[in-house]
Amino acid sequence: MFTGESPDNYEQKCLCVLVLDVSGSMGGEPIRQLNQGLQEFHQEVTKDFLASQRLEVSIVTFGSSVKCIQDPALVGNFEMPTLSISGSTKLVDGVRLAADMVENRKEWYRNTGQNYFRPMIVLITDGEPDGDQDVKGLSTQIRQANDSKKFTFWALGVQGYNHQKLSQICPPNTPPLSLAGYKFSEFFKWLSNSIGIITKSAEGERLLLPPVSGWTQMEM
Amino acid sequence: MQQTDWIFAFASVIGNSHISENIPCQDACRVGVFDKFTVSVVTDGAGSCKNSHLGSNQVSDFCIYHAEKLITRQGWVTEFPNQEVWHDTAKQILITVRKDLENYSIEHDIDFKSLACTVIMAISLPDGLLITHIGDGRAGYCTQEGQWLPMITPFHGEVANETVFITSDIWNDDLVDLYIESNVISGQVSAFCLLSDGCEKAAFEVNLYNSDKSIYYDPNRPFPAFFNPNRTGLTKLHEQLKSQDDINNLWAEFLTAGTEKLRLETDDKTMVLGVKIIQAI
Numbered sequence: 001m002f003t004g005e006s007p008d009n010y011e012q013k014c015l016c017v018l019v020l021d022v023s024g025s026m027g028g029e030p031i032r033q034l035n036q037g038l039q040e041f042h043q044e045v046t047k048d049f050l051a052s053q054r055l056e057v058s059i060v061t062f063g064s065s066v067k068c069i070q071d072p073a074l075v076g077n078f079e080m081p082t083l084s085i086s087g088s089t090k091l092v093d094g095v096r097l098a099a100d101m102v103e104n105r106k107e108w109y110r111n112t113g114q115n116y117f118r119p120m121i122v123l124i125t126d127g128e129p130d131g132d133q134d135v136k137g138l139s140t141q142i143r144q145a146n147d148s149k150k151f152t153f154w155a156l157g158v159q160g161y162n163h164q165k166l167s168q169i170c171p172p173n174t175p176p177l178s179l180a181g182y183k184f185s186e187f188f189k190w191l192s193n194s195i196g197i198i199t200k201s202a203e204g205e206r207l208l209l210p211p212v213s214g215w216t217q218m219e220m
Numbered sequence: 221m222q223q224t225d226w227i228f229a230f231a232s233v234i235g236n237s238h239i240s241e242n243i244p245c246q247d248a249c250r251v252g253v254f255d256k257f258t259v260s261v262v263t264d265g266a267g268s269c270k271n272s273h274l275g276s277n278q279v280s281d282f283c284i285y286h287a288e289k290l291i292t293r294q295g296w297v298t299e300f301p302n303q304e305v306w307h308d309t310a311k312q313i314l315i316t317v318r319k320d321l322e323n324y325s326i327e328h329d330i331d332f333k334s335l336a337c338t339v340i341m342a343i344s345l346p347d348g349l350l351i352t353h354i355g356d357g358r359a360g361y362c363t364q365e366g367q368w369l370p371m372i373t374p375f376h377g378e379v380a381n382e383t384v385f386i387t388s389d390i391w392n393d394d395l396v397d398l399y400i401e402s403n404v405i406s407g408q409v410s411a412f413c414l415l416s417d418g419c420e421k422a423a424f425e426v427n428l429y430n431s432d433k434s435i436y437y438d439p440n441r442p443f444p445a446f447f448n449p450n451r452t453g454l455t456k457l458h459e460q461l462k463s464q465d466d467i468n469n470l471w472a473e474f475l476t477a478g479t480e481k482l483r484l485e486t487d488d489k490t491m492v493l494g495v496k497i498i499q500a501i
Contacts, residue, residue, distance in 0.1 A: 002229070002453045002474035004446040006422040006481035010429060010436060012380040050484060113436040115380040115427065149379075 012115035021125035037184030044192035062094030092133035128162035146171035231472035237486035247490035266336035275335030300347035307402040310352035336385035360442030368442035418487035
């Protein structure tokens, strides 16, 4: 009969930066639902053994100011914070901070000899960037990063968001998705399932992600 | 009188993620046993390519066919080649295999690039082993003294699991030697293994942590506690006169869930284990 022991290898990492809108318009039910969704996302990833060993989550919030409230960490190494609202919508600054964090983390992976999956940035917003925000510049930056495979970029629009502006920012291969109502829980369930698939995939593989029908609506 | 022979266990098993997504097993393997030499091949189809399961099977067959012809023609059973001669010859075999794959794609009206797969091929000869490969996966051997050592370095791109394939554009003179690695293991070898990347975390040390230097590193080391018991197991099954099919079925069972790492792995898993035995004739 065949038998044997396996060595204790560490897993390769996959970074997901959540860029979350905490502007005033997210007050009340939206922020409550978003917080609940984040908690459930944390629980779902924790339950998936491989994803919990591979996925590093980081959280950037943007309102009147931009903050990194969670540095990249495996889900077992942090507790999901509770978000509170603050003012306007520095969306572009938030995404730019996330892009910088991706580059810094990749450099750290390389310097410490770690393999990694292509990082992803997930933007969630219910509004449109403040008037002084450089949407065009961000759009160019995101598209270049997408073309050179620096990271993948997904955006989720919440009730009242500006679809045209968000479409301008997103790369053509990942257009913005529109959240039905405040179904954050369903979205984060989908995200954790998708991450489960991504972190078990080979580079370049056609990924069959779960259907989005439970939480999206068409936006024309 | 005594005779030296090689015995094998070889199998490909479909990964859990491929089962749930209704994708066929994209790995393949073959072992050809000939007069005084053997040819073993492991191929791993690219996940992104819809016909890579066909490519991996075709490439495995073509490798066995061309390697067998070449070893016989070169007379390497009695005259073991040096590194340079083997590398040049390995390239020629792989170019011929690629050409056969192109012809196959034309005959069957299949996009050539959709047949993408990695390939690892080992030839055991009386005086040692020859190995060549394109892409990722692992291969190792055991010395007569019982030390397990790696015999290839997998090719990885910037991100995890990114690699090159036999269908990739790597064949001009400037590039080919960067992507095709060939090695000669001269002297007595008591066992060897070839495996697709789906098996590597279960069977090789590939990602360890050095706390003194605070870095992760890939020792690319076959794990003795994985291979030695299986080497014994294969020898026992041979002594019990089990058929090759029976051995391979047991091997497939082991690759499916024989250790926790194998059980949890979602990628396709393929491994060839060869063990040298000496028997009275």
